[in-house]
Amino acid sequence: MLTSIALLALAAAVPVRTGTLPTSDAPHATVAPCQTATPACTEWITLGGGATRSLVYRNFPLGTRNDAITRVVVSIHGAGRDAHNYFRSTLAAAFLAGALENTLIISPRMASREEGCGDSLATNEISWHCNTWRSGGPAPNTPTVTSFDFLDEILRKVARKDVFPNVKGIVVVGHSAGGQVVNRYAMSNQVHDKLGVPVSYVVSNPSSYAYPANERPTNAAFSITAQAPGYIPETAPNAPAFRALGDGRGCTTYDQWPFGYQHRTGYTAPQSDDQLRKQLASRPTTYLLGELDILPLGGFDGSCAAMAQGPTRLARGQAYAKYVNEKLGAKHTVVIVGLCGHNARCMYTSEAALKVLFPAG
Numbered sequence: 001m002l003t004s005i006a007l008l009a010l011a012a013a014v015p016v017r018t019g020t021l022p023t024s025d026a027p028h029a030t031v032a033p034c035q036t037a038t039p040a041c042t043e044w045i046t047l048g049g050g051a052t053r054s055l056v057y058r059n060f061p062l063g064t065r066n067d068a069i070t071r072v073v074v075s076i077h078g079a080g081r082d083a084h085n086y087f088r089s090t091l092a093a094a095f096l097a098g099a100l101e102n103t104l105i106i107s108p109r110m111a112s113r114e115e116g117c118g119d120s121l122a123t124n125e126i127s128w129h130c131n132t133w134r135s136g137g138p139a140p141n142t143p144t145v146t147s148f149d150f151l152d153e154i155l156r157k158v159a160r161k162d163v164f165p166n167v168k169g170i171v172v173v174g175h176s177a178g179g180q181v182v183n184r185y186a187m188s189n190q191v192h193d194k195l196g197v198p199v200s201y202v203v204s205n206p207s208s209y210a211y212p213a214n215e216r217p218t219n220a221a222f223s224i225t226a227q228a229p230g231y232i233p234e235t236a237p238n239a240p241a242f243r244a245l246g247d248g249r250g251c252t253t254y255d256q257w258p259f260g261y262q263h264r265t266g267y268t269a270p271q272s273d274d275q276l277r278k279q280l281a282s283r284p285t286t287y288l289l290g291e292l293d294i295l296p297l298g299g300f301d302g303s304c305a306a307m308a309q310g311p312t313r314l315a316r317g318q319a320y321a322k323y324v325n326e327k328l329g330a331k332h333t334v335v336i337v338g339l340c341g342h343n344a345r346c347m348y349t350s351e352a353a354l355k356v357l358f359p360a361g
Contacts, residue, residue, distance in 0.1 A: 033059040033100055035091055037084035045153055048145040051124045057087035057107040062157050070166050072104045072158045073357055076174030076181045079299045081119060083109035086344060093348040097358040106154060110147055114140050134180045135258035136188060136267030148267035152191045159195035170199045171357055175344040176298060179206030184258060187280035188268045202356055204288040204347055205313050207301035209320040211260045212277045215242040216308045217319035226315035228294060242323060251304035259305040281328040286356050289317040289334065292341035313342065
């Protein structure tokens, strides 16, 4: 009978296999996922056909064949441009879902030194505009490249069958300002139908959405619990859920991009309004909304253009989903995360979110 010491020695001699990397004795031997928000877990994405580049955090290399990967989650950070924190939150969610070994997690960094942002940049790193990276705007120092081109390139890389032959689906998720990115990217990106891999989108707690027409919600478009605390407005019976604002009632920007479709710039400019509407309705989207995201915290947009979409982030999400489903015939889903406010880690690691971010199959 083996002693306990002998058993431990035997166990130590057995290799642990998790990812895939070529070795001499197996065509695709395994490698552990990178799980720290350090330079060891980063990689550069070259853009614009030249030396310009942007950084991503990832748990497996993007250029090394990996047969173990069956899904990809691209996680977009918020206004703080803290990709490292979003990488860790998404890793935590993958751990809870039991998906660390077969999920490629990528968190792109939209670094900026423009318009008040003060990020440190590496050599040849693109400096995105401090605000318009959320809506596909061009980089001031590389105007031929937009933030949505960056996401396009990431999706093209992870959809390569020679590198990730067993990927069954890609999820693009963003929280807060990242949710704004995903809302606008889902309706406008030009790679969705060209990758050969299904892509779904998860829009979590953004302050605003891009409305496809000049109608905006009334109090009838969202639940009473989505109102700001302590305020329950009177709603007339049979009140319409949406109404046209016409001239905006003094708010001249309410229907301009990125709040509406007027005066679009950057990545979306060449596309027609009808094209954006069709793409918005047809692409699988989930609105992941915090039950307690009803306070003006965490960079809440209180501009007239945003307030026209509802009094709180929860109200805005409920109203927007109702609009695209009822007006455009979409089949988008709303998932309310109980006991979560404006907090990405709370949202992503909830039981409700795990089923959306790491779907079975």
